[in-house]
Amino acid sequence: MHVPLLIVQIILWIVYCAESRRTFPHPPRNTGCGWESCNPTRDGLVNVHLVPHSHDDAGWLKTVDQYYYGARQEIQRAGVQYTIQSVVEELSKDPTKKFIQVETGFMWRWWEAKDEFMRNLTLDLVNAGQLQFAGGGWSMNDEAATHFNSIIDNMELGINWLNDHLGKCGIPDVAWQIDPFGHSKEQARMFAEMGFKGLFFARIDHRDKDERKKKKELQMMWNGGDKDDIAEIFTGVFDNHYSAPKGFCWDILCSDEPINDDPRLQEYNVDSVIGEFIATVEKTVEYYKDQNHIMFTMGDDFHYMNAKMYYKNMDKLIHHMNKRSDETGIHVLYSTPSCYLKGLYEGGLTYPTKADDFFPYASTEHSFWTGYFTSRPAIKLQERLGARDLAVCKQLSVAGTGTNSTTVFNMQRAMGLMQHHDAVTGTEKQHVADDYAKRLYLATTQCQKENLQTMIKLSGVPESSYTYTDQTQSFCPNLNVSDCRVTEESDNFIIFIYNPLSRPVNPYVRIPVTDPAIDIHTLDGRRLNVQVNEIPKHVMNVPSRNSTATMEAVFRVFDVPPLGFTLLLASKPSPRKNSPRKVEPVQEEVDTNLIYKKNNVSVEMLYYQGTGIHNSRKGHRVSGAYVFSPDGTGKHEIGSVERSSITGDLVNETIVEYSDWGAITIRDYLDVDYREVVWQVGPIPNKGS
Numbered sequence: 001m002h003v004p005l006l007i008v009q010i011i012l013w014i015v016y017c018a019e020s021r022r023t024f025p026h027p028p029r030n031t032g033c034g035w036e037s038c039n040p041t042r043d044g045l046v047n048v049h050l051v052p053h054s055h056d057d058a059g060w061l062k063t064v065d066q067y068y069y070g071a072r073q074e075i076q077r078a079g080v081q082y083t084i085q086s087v088v089e090e091l092s093k094d095p096t097k098k099f100i101q102v103e104t105g106f107m108w109r110w111w112e113a114k115d116e117f118m119r120n121l122t123l124d125l126v127n128a129g130q131l132q133f134a135g136g137g138w139s140m141n142d143e144a145a146t147h148f149n150s151i152i153d154n155m156e157l158g159i160n161w162l163n164d165h166l167g168k169c170g171i172p173d174v175a176w177q178i179d180p181f182g183h184s185k186e187q188a189r190m191f192a193e194m195g196f197k198g199l200f201f202a203r204i205d206h207r208d209k210d211e212r213k214k215k216k217e218l219q220m221m222w223n224g225g226d227k228d229d230i231a232e233i234f235t236g237v238f239d240n241h242y243s244a245p246k247g248f249c250w251d252i253l254c255s256d257e258p259i260n261d262d263p264r265l266q267e268y269n270v271d272s273v274i275g276e277f278i279a280t281v282e283k284t285v286e287y288y289k290d291q292n293h294i295m296f297t298m299g300d301d302f303h304y305m306n307a308k309m310y311y312k313n314m315d316k317l318i319h320h321m322n323k324r325s326d327e328t329g330i331h332v333l334y335s336t337p338s339c340y341l342k343g344l345y346e347g348g349l350t351y352p353t354k355a356d357d358f359f360p361y362a363s364t365e366h367s368f369w370t371g372y373f374t375s376r377p378a379i380k381l382q383e384r385l386g387a388r389d390l391a392v393c394k395q396l397s398v399a400g401t402g403t404n405s406t407t408v409f410n411m412q413r414a415m416g417l418m419q420h421h422d423a424v425t426g427t428e429k430q431h432v433a434d435d436y437a438k439r440l441y442l443a444t445t446q447c448q449k450e451n452l453q454t455m456i457k458l459s460g461v462p463e464s465s466y467t468y469t470d471q472t473q474s475f476c477p478n479l480n481v482s483d484c485r486v487t488e489e490s491d492n493f494i495i496f497i498y499n500p501l502s503r504p505v506n507p508y509v510r511i512p513v514t515d516p517a518i519d520i521h522t523l524d525g526r527r528l529n530v531q532v533n534e535i536p537k538h539v540m541n542v543p544s545r546n547s548t549a550t551m552e553a554v555f556r557v558f559d560v561p562p563l564g565f566t567l568l569l570a571s572k573p574s575p576r577k578n579s580p581r582k583v584e585p586v587q588e589e590v591d592t593n594l595i596y597k598k599n600n601v602s603v604e605m606l607y608y609q610g611t612g613i614h615n616s617r618k619g620h621r622v623s624g625a626y627v628f629s630p631d632g633t634g635k636h637e638i639g640s641v642e643r644s645s646i647t648g649d650l651v652n653e654t655i656v657e658y659s660d661w662g663a664i665t666i667r668d669y670l671d672v673d674y675r676e677v678v679w680q681v682g683p684i685p686n687k688g689s
Contacts, residue, residue, distance in 0.1 A: 032128075033126065033169035036129075038338075039334055044292075046291065047292060048332045050334055053134075054299050054300075056080045056102070057420070059420060060429070062076055062078065077305075078305075081110055083302065084107065086304060094311075096333075098339075099132070100337065104136055134200075135176040137416070144184065150415060174197060174198045181361050181372060184357055185356055191233050199233050216286075218288060220354045239287045245280045248298070250312075259317060281330055293340060370628040371628040371629075375426030376425075386418060413439075415440070417436060418440060448475035479512070481542045483547035491572045494568070497567075506557065507556070507557055511553050513551050518572055536583050581648045585644050596666050609630065610624070610630060611623050642656070654668075661684055666678075
């Protein structure tokens, strides 16, 4: 009877040991995640910091889902889930290895799908400073077409998630803007005020970069403040791009030769690789003021899906280079942008300063990347409206109980993606733009639904007071084309005017109606002055507009409280004798192009003809989503011009229609010190070119 007992004991011991190995499969590693986790450098040598990274676009040629899962490989070989998984597994085998993750939106997706074992392993790597985060926004935001509020929301969402799930060691201390198409002084200011120690990027004007390389001024102290308002951040520009040096890219997407360090084989190439690497280091160090530390970005778009291949060759490079350090004067190490900054800070050098933008960005002599300032204007409008809706959603989630955290988070995610430098810029493919728009539409719709419920609860008006109104609760997202089902079909309805600002406002409001007879009252019975205007034909003819409204009711609401709302009652009186303000043609002779000019401000609608010729030898790039490249023939008139106007007590409108695809409306409201300019373009005629 003793033998079976012995067998049971052995089985239990084996199971226990196997479980122990599964829990702690990696070698001992650092106990700190800050600069103390950096691999040691060597004084008196050129320390080459190899920074493994992957630039993962949150949508571009493929949608964000397709990029994460690795779908549609015929478009682009990319699968971010494989990158993160592969990197974590490789880091766990060697405590000297490093990697930086940038886009938190992808990290969130991967984390949500992992079990406790993989999450704990990832936490170990983060706490040891092996897996570090740079930037940390939900996406890597654009810096030209974005608004600073949305940039802050994007960074807040990403960094808060890192802090909540990975702790303090997950919070980045370096900003990483390697792919946006030019860089803003305001972005530098925000990063400085967020507490980042440094900022790195690649894209600046090619002439500026060449000049800085000659003067060793690729690194600087960038002040984003004004006058005495100092907001400085150390800023570094890569001498080439954010990819690995030529000849040293060992990803599965690259074609550079691997290191063959077996001297028994005929294709042994260690000596030639070392020679090329030494030459690359000696050339690169000439561009930088600090001669003891340089950084090589070892990665590119969607690299490290098979991290073992890249790391294996870097291991060999580090091993063979460091065997010859005393001879070459070069020491190579795995590093991160933060560890590279540590080396620079310890050098104690003084760097030049900068106090303006890196705009516009030109990649060659005639390729200025300014086309994206206006590409896909509908996406840009939807993003701006989304920023407003996100602010309201967050505020009402605090003020009431109607909006749940999941709804707010979904809205934040959709807006975080929209800040991506291939989203709001309009440089993405059409099916990707459709995906961005759909995500934001669905998130906004759910948010607005719950916002309305919250405001109704907070209004304090009993449900019995709604008995005479249409019971439909609706947000009207298509007011820019005068389309709102409730205001068109209901004889009586309630209007909520919400103010997300921290000060009272007195806005003018426009709602589409089918009848000129409409009364607007406050809850205390005061009747508001209402002007009803005929809707101009260029709005009525917008493709896909689905509305029965032929008029707009314009009125002003006074003293809408900060972070609060005003409730109005709308009704259609009987008998109905009102008539709308008509769109009347203007007959006098005027400049056909100039619409408005006052105080050195003029409004015109003209167009440039883009070049369709690509000549890389002369630096010409076809005009398109990225590059604005006119053909040199100057500005062109759109076509025939029709002018009209609407005159009333509250607002006067000047309407200029160009041919059948362009229009501008200028509105002068009573008792305000601004003019409202609304433009409409499209559908642009296709001339077959």
